[in-house]
Amino acid sequence: MKSQPVIELTQQLITRKSISPDDQGCQALIMERLAPLGFTFENIDIGQTKNLWAYHGDVNDETFIFAGHTDVVPAGDEEQWYYPPFTPTIDEQGILYGRGVADMKGGVAAMVCAAEDYIKQHPHHRGRIGFLLTSDEEASATDGTVKVVEKLMARHERVDYCIVGEPSSDKLLGDQIKNGRRGSLTGNLVIHGVQGHVAYPDLADNPIHRFAPALYELITTEWDNGNDYFPKTTMQIANIHGGAGAENVIPADLQIQFNFRYSSELTDDIIKQRVDAILTKHQLNYSLNWRLSGKPFLTSQGTLTQIASQAINEYTGLTTKLSTSGGTSDGRFIAQIGCQVIELGVTNSTIHKVNEQVAVQDLIVLKQIYQRILEKLFD
Numbered sequence: 001m002k003s004q005p006v007i008e009l010t011q012q013l014i015t016r017k018s019i020s021p022d023d024q025g026c027q028a029l030i031m032e033r034l035a036p037l038g039f040t041f042e043n044i045d046i047g048q049t050k051n052l053w054a055y056h057g058d059v060n061d062e063t064f065i066f067a068g069h070t071d072v073v074p075a076g077d078e079e080q081w082y083y084p085p086f087t088p089t090i091d092e093q094g095i096l097y098g099r100g101v102a103d104m105k106g107g108v109a110a111m112v113c114a115a116e117d118y119i120k121q122h123p124h125h126r127g128r129i130g131f132l133l134t135s136d137e138e139a140s141a142t143d144g145t146v147k148v149v150e151k152l153m154a155r156h157e158r159v160d161y162c163i164v165g166e167p168s169s170d171k172l173l174g175d176q177i178k179n180g181r182r183g184s185l186t187g188n189l190v191i192h193g194v195q196g197h198v199a200y201p202d203l204a205d206n207p208i209h210r211f212a213p214a215l216y217e218l219i220t221t222e223w224d225n226g227n228d229y230f231p232k233t234t235m236q237i238a239n240i241h242g243g244a245g246a247e248n249v250i251p252a253d254l255q256i257q258f259n260f261r262y263s264s265e266l267t268d269d270i271i272k273q274r275v276d277a278i279l280t281k282h283q284l285n286y287s288l289n290w291r292l293s294g295k296p297f298l299t300s301q302g303t304l305t306q307i308a309s310q311a312i313n314e315y316t317g318l319t320t321k322l323s324t325s326g327g328t329s330d331g332r333f334i335a336q337i338g339c340q341v342i343e344l345g346v347t348n349s350t351i352h353k354v355n356e357q358v359a360v361q362d363l364i365v366l367k368q369i370y371q372r373i374l375e376k377l378f379d
């Protein structure tokens with residue numbers, strides 16, 4: 001097979017061992033590729049995190065951006081990899097292995113090569129093409145895209161459309177794009193009781209016993225029925241801990257951690273009120289701290305979903321499905337700008353695992369799909 005720029009760039013990125021939030025020169029490499037095309041760059045470095053904002057075209061024009069991250073999760077047990085995780089290797093079946101090939105250095109390479117070819121063919125294209133890249137997506141995500149978005153919003157930077165190159169596909173490249181994500185809200189709950197001897201329960205107040213009926217109500221509540229775009233809201237208990245470790249002690253406290261993945265039918269405030277109402281109804285003495293990781297966002301069917309679906313169909317023959325399943329991504333921050341955001345990338349079955357892999361052919365086609373989207377938007 002003739003070597004393809006998108007594969008070469010993917011391999012160069014994998015070789016850079018950029019465990020979050022260490023960028024290891026990935027963004028510098030991308031700037032080297034984009035500079036000859038006339039891109040304007042802004043490096044927004046915060047702490048250990050490297051962020052890159054780059055664009056080509058007039059700031060006032062209709063703006064399309066590619067977004068993604070250059071960091072990866074650790075390799076895990078390297079013994080279990082068929083090939084060294086940071087030595088990208090293509091096997092006889094044309095499968096490229098390496099940490100980050102799917103999540104998401106392959107996607108980053110495809111977007112860079114797509115922009116490169118599009119701009120070479122259309123140096124005076126209509127609109128503006130941008131990149132928002134961060135090295136802090138996999139870890140805390142506190143100094144990455146969220147900070148760049150704050151900056152862009154503060155200066156009223158125009159962004160109309162965004163494709164996040166995260167691995168959105170399920171079984172086949174392009175079978176699914178993400179047009180939104182559920183919200184994620186975590187509750188850290190402590191039920192307070194009175195410690196005592198198990199032989200004298202009337203002198204104590206067992207927080208586990210007190211919480212049991214409330215627990216049942218929490219886990220059997222129907223929070224909503226979802227809607228056309230979102231599945232039903234779910235609540236899961238993630239951790240529960242009570243007890244002094246002795247068989248004869250009634251514990252003083254019970255600690256519970258739970259997480260909501262919620263649809264756009266609910267808000268974090270409504271969920272908080274409903275949980276408080278249940279706990280209050282059961283007359284519990286409790287303290288509760290909340291952590292909101294992301295509000296739900298949704299890009300309704302429109303220009304971007306249509307163009308992306310058409311481009312996917314042209315290159316794969318598939319009718320793509322819109323989905324809001326899966327975990328959170330930086331799309332939640334970019335959506336705050338008020339632009340249309342979708343996630344479109346390779347298959348996600350091996351992400352964060354050992355032997356992370358993508359078919360070489362999928363990366364070549366992904367690059368073509370991205371380029372076709374630019375043509376459909378700006379030609």
Ligand SMILES: [Zn+2]
Nearest residue numbers: 103104137166
């Ligand atoms: Zn990712």
